Amino acid sequence: MDTLERYYSYNRYLQNTFGGKTYKVVVASGLTCPTRDGTLAKGGCAFCDVRGSSSYFGKKGRGNEIQDQIRNRLPAIRERFGATHFLAYFQSYTNTYSDTEYLRTIYEAALSEPGISGLCVGTRPDCLPDSVIDLLEELAKKSYISLELGVQSFENPTLDWLTRGHDRQSSIDALTRLRARAPHVNVCVHLIFGSPTDSIHGPDEAAEILNSFQVEGVKLHQLMILEHTELAQRFRENPFPILSLEAYTDQVIRFLERLSPKMYIERLYANATHNDECLAPDWSKNRWDTHNQMRDLFESRNCIQGARCNDLPIAMPLGTPSRSEDAPQLPASG
Ligand code: SF4
Known part of the structure; x- marks a missing residue:
């Protein structure tokens, strides 16, 4: 393999931003989502298995509980990975799905913990009223705030198939208001490739939309079929093609x-944390084989991020899978 980085890796971004080894510390907000509490649906999005954080489901913690979670986790991460900077990661469920008073309490509690350099907040595009965006912007003027926005797809047939409960326009609206009202908030968009409803031009159009909004980051996932999800049931009853x-x-x-x-x-892709609970695709089960095969395909195709966009491409050491406290097997935030 050559020594060129073919894309701008998260590790390098973190190094550039914080100047040291940075890890995400997962914390649970105690919030739910509109596709689980009955507002839009009850079964959740078709691909989502959030049992990993179910112990916190529905238990709205106050600030001191958020701080306890960080205090319980941070020392082990510091010792194990030699990390020097930490981001509190509100990962599972929809972490803006509450009134601003509660959100302020939990966000400020996390930010007040020693060692915490900022927040990553996972959410959905239809759960970002202006009042929440304004709160995030207020905090982002003082601290690093990254909003992890679960767009998943810009194609309505795929959003319907994933039973997301929002459409493409909802994502466009959220991105428009974020750029207008919250210039200090870092935006990282989550996308899923591989639904049978995806059009061939979906990835091209998604890149062009994200370029137009100049978001800061992207998190990509393949469509995975996990146990305890609606997709697993559909897949067993009527198997559909998987990439x-x-x-x-x-x-x-x-x-x-x-x-x-x-x-x-x-x-670049997600890996299954419980192989026995991943029905497909099989390549989700082997993190390093998949990484190496993707790297080889990037090499053989001479893939360079931005090569077909007007901005200049980059040249840096090859990226490695991103760092966080754990490696979740699904895009369970937002
Ligand atoms: S993907 Fe996000 S919004 Fe959908 S059910 Fe899972 S946590 Fe809730």
Whole structure:
């Protein structure tokens, strides 16, 4: 493999931003989502298994509980990974799905913990009223705030198939208001490639939309079929096509080549944390084999982020899978 980085890795972004080894410390907000509490639906999005954080479901903690979670986790992460900077990561469920008073309490509690350099907040585009965006902007003027926005797709047939409960316009509206009202907030968009409803031009269009909004980062996932989800049931009853690693990488390459090289890539693919609970695709189960095969495909195709976009491409050491306290097997935030 050569020594060129073919995309702007999250590790390098963190190094550039914080100047040292930075890890995300997962904390639970105690919030739910509109696709689980009955507001939009009850079963959750079709791909989502959030049992990993179910012990916190519905238990709204106050600030001191957030601080306890950080205090319980941070020392082990510091010791194990030699990290010097930490971000509190409100990962599972929809972490803006509450009144601003409660959100302020939990966000400020996390930010007040020694060692915490900022927040990452996972949410959905239809759960971002202006009042919440304004709160995030207020905090972002003093601290690093990254909003992890679960767009998942800009194609309505795919959003319907994933039972997201929002449409493409909802994501466009959220991105428009974020850029207008919250210029200090870092925005990282989550996307899923591989739904059978995806159009062939989906990755191209997604890159162009993200370029137009100049978001800071992107997190990519393949469609995974996990136990305890609606997709698992559908897949068993009527199996649908799943992308091979080569086909998925093809979509990732199309996307990356059109994406501005200024945007960091937090993740290129997801890996299953419980192999026995992943029905498909099989390549989700082997983190390093998949990484190596993708790297080889990038090499053979000479994929460079931004090569087909107007911004200049980059040249840095090859990225490695991103760092966080754990490696969740699904995009369970937002
Ligand atoms: S993907 Fe996000 S919004 Fe959908 S059910 Fe899972 S946590 Fe809730």
